[in-house]
Amino acid sequence: MKISVDISYYPLNEAYKPPIKRFIANLNENNNLVIRTNTMSTQVFGEFDEVMTTIHSCMKQAFELPHSVFVMKVINADLEV
Secondary structure, eight states, X not given: OEEEEEEEEEEOSSOOHHXXXXXXXXXXXXXXXXXXXXXXXXXXXEEHHHHHHHHHHHHHHHTTSSSEEEEEEEESSOOOO
């Protein structure tokens, strides 16, 4: 099943840009997913298991930084088109 996920990441510290860039770079390592980034969020498109496994791994790495917040919307359709 194809899904679409919209993610906003908020590292709660003064140097917030490097962790966001690192999170997006980590997502982009999976060439099987389509990643779209804008100023407000990042969208991830692909097969359910692969998307969720990749997001899980990237979020776990990001949570090594204390006080990180993620806001996600998960849609059970491919909205990348």
